[in-house]
Amino acid sequence: MTIKEIQEEIIDEFSMFDDWMQRYEYMIELGKSLPLIEEQYKTDDNLIKGCQSKVWVHAELDGDRLVFTADSDAIITKGIIAILVRAFSNQKPQDIIDADTGFIDEIGLKEHLSPTRANGLVSMIKQLKLYAVAYQTQLK
Amino acid sequence: MTEKNILIEKLDVNTIRKDFPILQREVNGQPLVYLDNAATSQTPQQVIDAIVDYYQNYNANIHRGVHTLSQEATDAYEAARQKIQKHFNIAYPYEVIFTSGTTDSINLVANGFTSFLKEGDEVLVSAMEHHSNIVPWQMLCERTGATLKVIPMNLEGELVMEGYYNLLSDKTKLVFCNHVSNALGTINPIKEIIDAAHKVGAAVLVDGAQAAAHIKADLQALDVDFYTVSAHKMCGPTGVGMLYGKEEWLKKLPPYQGGGEMIAEVTFEKTTYADLPHKFEAGTPNICGGIAFGAALDYMNSIGFDAIAQYEDELVEYATEQLLTIDGLKIYGTAAHKTSVISFNIEGIHPYDIGTIVDKLGIAVRTGHHCAQPIMDFYKIPGTVRASFSFYNNKEEVDKLVEAVKRARNMLQ
Numbered sequence: 001m002t003i004k005e006i007q008e009e010i011i012d013e014f015s016m017f018d019d020w021m022q023r024y025e026y027m028i029e030l031g032k033s034l035p036l037i038e039e040q041y042k043t044d045d046n047l048i049k050g051c052q053s054k055v056w057v058h059a060e061l062d063g064d065r066l067v068f069t070a071d072s073d074a075i076i077t078k079g080i081i082a083i084l085v086r087a088f089s090n091q092k093p094q095d096i097i098d099a100d101t102g103f104i105d106e107i108g109l110k111e112h113l114s115p116t117r118a119n120g121l122v123s124m125i126k127q128l129k130l131y132a133v134a135y136q137t138q139l140k
Numbered sequence: 141m142t143e144k145n146i147l148i149e150k151l152d153v154n155t156i157r158k159d160f161p162i163l164q165r166e167v168n169g170q171p172l173v174y175l176d177n178a179a180t181s182q183t184p185q186q187v188i189d190a191i192v193d194y195y196q197n198y199n200a201n202i203h204r205g206v207h208t209l210s211q212e213a214t215d216a217y218e219a220a221r222q223k224i225q226k227h228f229n230i231a232y233p234y235e236v237i238f239t240s241g242t243t244d245s246i247n248l249v250a251n252g253f254t255s256f257l258k259e260g261d262e263v264l265v266s267a268m269e270h271h272s273n274i275v276p277w278q279m280l281c282e283r284t285g286a287t288l289k290v291i292p293m294n295l296e297g298e299l300v301m302e303g304y305y306n307l308l309s310d311k312t313k314l315v316f317c318n319h320v321s322n323a324l325g326t327i328n329p330i331k332e333i334i335d336a337a338h339k340v341g342a343a344v345l346v347d348g349a350q351a352a353a354h355i356k357a358d359l360q361a362l363d364v365d366f367y368t369v370s371a372h373k374m375c376g377p378t379g380v381g382m383l384y385g386k387e388e389w390l391k392k393l394p395p396y397q398g399g400g401e402m403i404a405e406v407t408f409e410k411t412t413y414a415d416l417p418h419k420f421e422a423g424t425p426n427i428c429g430g431i432a433f434g435a436a437l438d439y440m441n442s443i444g445f446d447a448i449a450q451y452e453d454e455l456v457e458y459a460t461e462q463l464l465t466i467d468g469l470k471i472y473g474t475a476a477h478k479t480s481v482i483s484f485n486i487e488g489i490h491p492y493d494i495g496t497i498v499d500k501l502g503i504a505v506r507t508g509h510h511c512a513q514p515i516m517d518f519y520k521i522p523g524t525v526r527a528s529f530s531f532y533n534n535k536e537e538v539d540k541l542v543e544a545v546k547r548a549r550n551m552l553q
Contacts (some may be wrong), residue, residue, distance in 0.1 A: 020168070020500050021500075021551070024496075024497065024500070024551065025551060028551065028552065034223075052492045052508050052523070053490055053492040053509065053522070054522070061454065064485075073490055074490035074492040074493045075489075075490065075493050075552055076492070076493045076496050076497075077490075077493075103404065
């Protein structure tokens with residue numbers, strides 16, 4: 001599936017919920033199914049700056065595709081990074097670089113998009129894209 | 141009940157709440173429950189009116205103008221200085237320096253002490269300081285070669301006074317301590333700290349930012365050398381605060397910033413500085429902010445600090461009892477003398493998660509390290525959830541907080 005298709009699937013899933021509580025509960029569930037980062041990659045280098053909770057992200061190439069694994073010590077943050085990993089992992093670096101992130105707004109997480117917000121959703125997206133840029137250069 | 145308590149007029153919270161327009165609003169479809177008062181307090185209509193009145197009727201630059209508006213603005217600004225002087229029982233109005241807030245006040249003193257310290261001197265700072273009362277002193281020590289030493293604390297969140305006495309010596313030149321800890325709510329024994337420091341000839345700066353909304357400090361009785369306050373923590377606006385300094389210290393300290401207002405005479409060869417307090421008030425100050433600071437003190441004094449303290453103590457006691465009914469909840473900061481702050485975690489749950497869920501329920505609390513990372517390191521936790529109370533909060537709001545934390549726990553476990 002393309003990034004766009006996955007994002008639409010996520011929007012569909014979230015549209016089933018009537019209120020924020022159900023959305024958050026689902027996000028927490030998604031967090032629990034996150035492909036976990038290996039312990040050896042939970043280093044300060046892999047920490048995303050600008051988050052009140054700790055978020056580690058690791059990226060590696062599988063052929064021409066970039067695979068993300070991640071973890072967080074806060075469960076809601078883990079849910080957010082899980083959604084991002086689902087949308088962007090196993091994709092070509094160039095597609096990750098070009099991807100739109102408007103779906104975050106559509107699934108009712110707009111409040112997390114403020115650049116000053118302590119959970120750093122913006123920092124997370126930026127970090128995933130930075131990885132993509134780095135590996136795109138490597139692929140060339 | 142002591143005799144004193146009987147004499148205090150009971151605070152009428154329902155009437156008081158009507159003074160704060162912001163308490164009428166909703167957040168995420170729920171009535172706002174504002175429990176982040178330790179970060180900043182809300183502003184009563186009386187203070188908002190003072191701000192509007194200034195800009196509508198007598199906005200002008202002060203001290204220099206001969207025209208009527210300038211004189212009215214100068215009078216109001218200087219009247220605010222006198223209100224602050226009276227409130228904190230300060231000997232002279234010129235010992236009150238207007239600053240942009242506590243951080244600015246501390247930096248002013250830290251910069252001024254650069255020429256007074258040398259290698260081998262020691263500076264003591266308490267283990268429960270806000271970053272703003274750590275970093276400027278670290279920078280001072282880097283500039284001068286003095287050594288920073290830490291007054292230890294115990295698990296209850298109280299300073300270990302024996303440890304303090306052991307650190308004091310004739311090398312000690314300065315001691316810094318907050319009056320009330322912003323992260324734990326502990327009321328520190330500052331009179332004891334000040335007296336002991338003076339015995340070895342050290343000066344003491346007390347950061348009163350967190351205390352000022354709850355305790356009316358008598359600065360002459362405390363005999364403190366410096367005391368700092370931010371107006372926005374006591375119903376005033378942001379961007380204004382005060383530095384109290386004893387006259388002898390303020391005369392010794394060099395000016396902090398150069399500019400207009402702070403000079404007596406300027407030639408290209410030499411400038412002579414203005415007298416106190418203007419020596420430390422370079423440039424056009426936050427005139428409206430200063431006046432509104434005075435209005436905030438008037439407002440709080442009209443309610444009365446004894447009534448405020450009694451009411452808040454009851455409220456915090458009730459909140460503590462209710463929160464402790466939640467399984468796995470642990471309170472950090474259980475000092476015998478504490479005020480207005482409850483810092484807590486629930487076992488196995490990140491404070492950030494709790495903060496996010498309770499915000500969705502309309503409740504404003506703070507999560508994180510509260511600009512006091514050394515305290516979090518001490519307890520080996522990433523942070524806490526902090527509910528901080530003011531005299532305009534009520535028991536219904538405490539109940540909503542407890543209910544929200546219970547819901548968060550159920551969702552997150």
